[in-house]
Amino acid sequence: MFVGILSNAVLGHPNCKDGLMTVSDVRKIIQEKSFLDKVTGYFDNIVVNGVVVDEKGEPLPGVVIKVKGTTRSTVSGNNGRFYISATDENPTLIFSYIGYKTIEITAVTTLTVNMILDPAKLDEVLVMGYGTTTRRLSTGSQSGITAKDIEKQPVTNLLQTIQARIPGVTIVQTNGLPGAGINVQIRGANSIGKTNRPLYIIDGVPYLSEQINLAASATGNTGLPSAEGQTSPLNTINPADIESIEVLKDADATAIYGSRAANGVVLITTKKGKAGKTKFGVNASSGASVVPRFVEMLGIDQYLALRRKGFANVTTNPAAPSTTTAPDLLLWDQTKNTNWLQELLGGTARTNDVSANVSGGDSRTNFYISGTYHKEGNVYPGDQSYQRGGVNVNINH
Structure with missing residues (x-):
């Protein structure tokens, strides 16, 4: 049986020529895991069978269970039960649910988890169109x-800070160039022929929604030339100056702001000075990115051999290569070998960001002043960098 399996593996291996292989290649085949081995290894993982209960000992459905350090996750059912497998020797499970504290527990085969109430989360302040409320009293979606989540992300546009963080909100950048436009959809597309852009409100004031180059054109739909395609209006705002971003998704938005909010509302609150000692902060960061892996392409010798083989395989209407049909075989230099992927995409995209702020005041007057400079490049040849500089002054009396 082993000989039969090994012979089939050898004959089907790409290094097998005329039924012959070197000893080292055969050893590699023996060492490679078969599909059966991989399936068997999967069932060797630890499988956790557990139940999640609330503070009263009642089953708690909808709790998100995630294996720490991986993307593997599940949700507890109506009876609070869950099943999840883990590959680590001592895996850690993370349990999270709205209104309860996040818990980390070392996994065992049978597990009962008691969630702990966290009333502070339900009393978090939410910014609404006509004031503020708490999650406990909010009736809308x-x-x-907050700023704690924003400051951890080195992004150009503040909309990128909520990407994949808010359910029902889809954020897609129009292209890969720095400073490019961003398309935002809240709960899908609401119109086929018209735009689906939401309404932006910054500190209670409506802000530009359409792309800057489109808004600056005479017709409003052709747009002025822009290297990055369409420039988002929120590129002009420094993400470090943002205190919080709230998204209104349902009828609340239309009830407060009217038909302009038919596609949802993005409420943006900027940072303001607070009574107390004057505070000064500086944040500087620098980074670089490259294309980690390129597709393997033909070399010059392989390409020429392929072209000659193509002419040799023409049997219905054979024709010899000519300067018209095959200049690469007869006219062009057959010794130069240029890696065009490396030439066009092999650059280094460097990013530099500096921001500083000073804030303070007393019970009657407070201030917040900040300045920023951001420069971001790309991997393409030439200078196509995106630069942004700005100053923000906020004084309340």
Whole structure:
């Protein structure tokens, strides 16, 4: 049986020529895991069978269970039960649910998890169109992030900070160039022929929604030339100056702001000075990125051999290569070998960002002043970098 399996593996291996292989290649085949071995290894993982209960000992459905350090996750069922497998020797499970504290527990085969109430989360302040409320009292569908979440992300556009963080909100950059436009959809597309852009409100004031180059054109639809295609209006705002971002997704948005909010509302609150000692902060960062792996292409010798083989295989209407049909075989230099992927995509995209702020005041007057400079390049040849500089002054009396 082993000989039969080995012979089939040898004959089907790409290094097998005329039924012959070197000893080293055969050893590699023996060492490679078969599909059966991989399936068997999967069932060797630890499988956790558990139940999640609340503070009263009642089953708690909808709890998100995730294996720490991996993307493997599951959700507890209506009876609070869950099943999940892990590959680590001592895996850690993370349990999270709205209104409860996030818990980390070392996995065992049978597990009972008691969730702990966290009332502070339900009393978090939410910014609404006509004031503020708390998650406990909010009746609308509203999600958002705070400055703590924003400052961890080195992004150019503040909309990128909520990408994949708020359910029901889709954010896609129009192309890979720095400073490019961003398409935002809240709960899908609401119109086929018209735009689906939401309404932006910054500190209670409506802000530009369409792309800057489109808004600056005479017709409003052709657009002025722009290297990055369409420039998002929110590129002009420094993400470090943002206190919170809230997204209104349902009828609340239309009820407060009217038909302009038919596609949802993005409420942006900027940082303001607070009474107390004057504070000064500086944040500087620098980074670089490259294309980690290129597709393997033909070399000059392989390409020429392929071209000659193509002419040799023409049997219905054979024709010898000519300067018209095959200049690469007869006229062009057959010794030069240029890796065009490396030439066009082999650069280094460097990013530099510097921001500084000073804030303070007393019970009557407070201030917040900040400045920023951002420069971001790309991997393409030439200078196609995106630069942004700005100053923000906020004084309240």
